[in-house]
Amino acid sequence: xxxxxxxxxxxxxxxxGKGILAAxxxxxxxAKRLAGVGLESTExxxxxxxxxxxxxxxxxxxxxxxxxxxxxxxxxTDDGTPFVEVxxxxxxxxxxxxxxxxxxxxxxxxxxxTEGLDGLRGRLEAYAALxxxxxxWRAVIRIGDGRPTxxxxxxxxxxxxxxxxxxxxxxxxxxxxxxxxxxxxxxLERCAEVTLATIRAVYxxxxxxxxxxxxxxxxxxxxLAGKACPVQASDEEIARTTIAVMRQTVPAAVPGLVFLSGGxxxxxxxxRLDAMNRLAPQPWxxxxxxxxxxxxxxLRAWAGDRANVGAAQAALLHRAELNGAARRGCYEPAMx
Numbered sequence: 001x002x003x004x005x006x007x008x009x010x011x012x013x014x015x016x017g018k019g020i021l022a023a024x025x026x027x028x029x030x031a032k033r034l035a036g037v038g039l040e041s042t043e044x045x046x047x048x049x050x051x052x053x054x055x056x057x058x059x060x061x062x063x064x065x066x067x068x069x070x071x072x073x074x075x076x077t078d079d080g081t082p083f084v085e086v087x088x089x090x091x092x093x094x095x096x097x098x099x100x101x102x103x104x105x106x107x108x109x110x111x112x113x114t115e116g117l118d119g120l121r122g123r124l125e126a127y128a129a130l131x132x133x134x135x136x137w138r139a140v141i142r143i144g145d146g147r148p149t150x151x152x153x154x155x156x157x158x159x160x161x162x163x164x165x166x167x168x169x170x171x172x173x174x175x176x177x178x179x180x181x182x183x184x185x186x187x188l189e190r191c192a193e194v195t196l197a198t199i200r201a202v203y204x205x206x207x208x209x210x211x212x213x214x215x216x217x218x219x220x221x222x223x224l225a226g227k228a229c230p231v232q233a234s235d236e237e238i239a240r241t242t243i244a245v246m247r248q249t250v251p252a253a254v255p256g257l258v259f260l261s262g263g264x265x266x267x268x269x270x271x272r273l274d275a276m277n278r279l280a281p282q283p284w285x286x287x288x289x290x291x292x293x294x295x296x297x298x299l300r301a302w303a304g305d306r307a308n309v310g311a312a313q314a315a316l317l318h319r320a321e322l323n324g325a326a327r328r329g330c331y332e333p334a335m336x
Contacts, residue, residue: 002171006215007255009133009173013093013217014256014285017324018064020175022260022291023053024097024136025069033295039304047075052302053295054086056313062324065093067136067175067289073127084131095134095175096127098163102140111152114139114159117166124170134173136219136289137163141178141198143186143226148194153201161205168212175258175289177219178202182263184226188233192223192245199249213253219289220246221262222272235268239275243282256285261293266319267336269293270326277329287327294319 013020025033031041039045050072053059066087073096076082084094100116114137124135139156141148156178164174180195199220206213223242225232233241246257259276261269269290276286297319302312325331 003168003212003215006168006171006173006212009093010215010217010255013065013134013173014258014287015064016285017327018062019288019290019323019327020065020067020095020258021053021059021063021294021320022067022136022289023050023069023072023295024067025291026101027069027071030069033292033299034304037299037303043071045304046071049299049302050075050083051077052309052312053298053316054083054090054092056316058317059320060091062320062327063092065095065134067095067097068132069097073130073132082131088131093133094131095136096130096132096172097138098123098127098135098167099137105152105155108149108152110142110144110147111149112140112142113152113155117159117162120163120166121169124166124172128170128172132172134175134217135163135167136175136177138177138179138219141180141194143180143184143190143194148198153198154205157198157201157205160202161209161211164206164211164216165209168215173215173217174211175217175219176202176206177260179219179260179262180221182221182224182227185228186226187229187231188223188225188237188241191225192241195221195223196245196249199245203249203251213251214255216254217256217258218250218254219258219260222259222264224262224264227263235271235275238272239279242272243276243279246284247282250284252283254284256287258287258289261288261290264293266293266296267333270322270331271333273323274326274329274331277327288323290323294323
């Protein structure tokens with residue numbers, strides 16, 4: 001494996017003022033997104049929509065990389081140019097989601113583990129040959145009555161580490177995503193406790209599996225009270241709590257944290273990223289890997305109408321620029 005190349009990729013993905021566009025929605029998830037604007041999901045419609053994203057001129061000013069789905073990495077633009085090549089020409093690094101989604105964890109009701117390790121070595125080699133330079137694997141941790149258990153956390157941490165080691169073997173920079181969901185009634189403090197235990201377990205397993213931390217990125221959740229919790233924290237409190245957890249768990253060798261938006265509104269995700277970047281300098285870059293929080297305005301503007309492509313691309317550029325400003329700690333709500 002070319003460790004230096006993977007380190008350069010990790011550093012480039014968290015370049016100042018830039019972050020990652022997560023366009024790796026599975027086919028069922030993309031169907032829900034399209035249904036939200038009154039459209040049926042077909043392969044051609046999904047291709048046409050993602051073409052809008054990837055051909056947006058100037059996207060490289062605030063977007064360093066794009067996470068693709070298996071279907072998408074094999075697709076082309078109207079003129080036959082592979083999407084991977086379109087991104088490269090834009091100065092954007094192509095990546096790929098490689099996990100197989102979550103399944104119930106045997107013996108542990110209401111907990112899940114991410115599948116996809118079987119055959120992963122061969123798939124990673126194929127994705128690298130298709131032009132991917134980084135990969136992503138998502139684990140899901142739910143907070144609830146008696147959840148998560150230490151077994152649930154360890155099972156997901158172990159899978160993340162095995163994936164990361166295989167990704168590096170294939171020369172792909174692994175993005176490690178242990179997401180503590182914001183669903184539920186839990187408090188900010190409870191989320192902090194679970195996030196800390198989860199990330200601590202992840203780095204213990206990454207160490208055991210000899211993953212080169214300098215050639216990896218962490219994609220964590222922000223520390224948030226559950227959606228149904230009656231007490232919600234301010235953006236500043238969320239930022240302070242999140243950074244406190246990260247400082248206790250994430251080694252300084254990791255080049256950057258690319259936070260997920262995880263059900264927050266576009267504005268919330270941007271404002272909270274900004275609040276973190278206004279704090280004292282940290283050992284790592286504080287960046288973003290947003291899906292819905294970057295794409296929601298784009299889908300609404302497009303709504304399946306070819307005449308709306310320009311408006312949809314303008315919506316993407318605007319949202320990306322706002323998050324680029326948040327990366328520098330200079331976002332203001334008036335910029336919306």
